[in-house]
Amino acid sequence: MIVERYWCSTKKNPLLSHKKRDFKTFPIQIIFQNAKASFHPKKTMRQSILSSIKYLYTPIELEQALIETLDICALDESLLDRLPNDLSGGQLQRFAICRAVLMNPKILIADEITSALDIPVQLNIMKILKKIALTKKMTILFISHDLNCIQYISDNLCILDKGQLIFNDSLFKLKYSKEKIVLEFISVNQILNTL
Incomplete structure (x- = not known):
């Protein structure tokens, strides 16, 4: 773990x-x-x-x-x-x-x-x-x-991709991230919310 x-x-x-x-x-x-x-x-x-x-x-x-x-x-x-x-x-x-x-x-x-x-x-x-x-x-x-x-x-969010820490900050700052994996994560969740 x-x-x-x-x-x-x-x-x-x-x-x-x-x-x-x-x-x-x-x-x-x-x-x-x-x-x-x-x-x-x-x-x-x-x-x-x-x-x-x-x-x-x-x-x-x-x-x-x-x-x-x-x-x-x-x-x-x-x-x-x-x-x-x-x-x-x-x-x-x-x-x-x-x-x-x-x-x-x-x-x-x-x-x-x-x-x-x-x-x-x-x-x-x-x-x-x-x-x-x-x-x-x-x-x-x-x-x-x-x-x-x-x-x-x-309160805070960490996003991992293949074992690497990509994002580690407050949820508020998530929307300002330029990391591709973070943008994909947000996009997938937005699509799922519209189904």
Whole structure:
């Protein structure tokens, strides 16, 4: 993962050192596009979430943190006892967000998490991410090809082409870029919006 390698290679990085990493306190959490694949099909959502976070909290803190995070993610407690197959794609994605947030990362990477969702569900997910960024003071790296989603959630934008950083600035400055790949990115998104 590019971000992980970057952080690990930075000598004076306050988040990571070159010591063997402890997965329970690793400061970066990733949420992937296919939320269903990130949950065990035979475990309830409660089992999947608790197995990830039980070492981070006392029993009382655990219950309080879980209820608070479920609320932030707009999830009802009754859904905790369901299996992944019993939930919608949007619910699964919100559970993936919930589990990642409960790990208390410094950086949350959202890798194409809205691309397989309907537009109203995408909007709900982005509202949740904004709320998390504000309430938890968490940096969110939102990876997407959808300029509408990017504009809604992001302050700054990086555009990569074949592993090279082409654009790294505020969204406001995007329209002033003369880079061919940036212009193509804007053009494709404008065409998609007219369909």
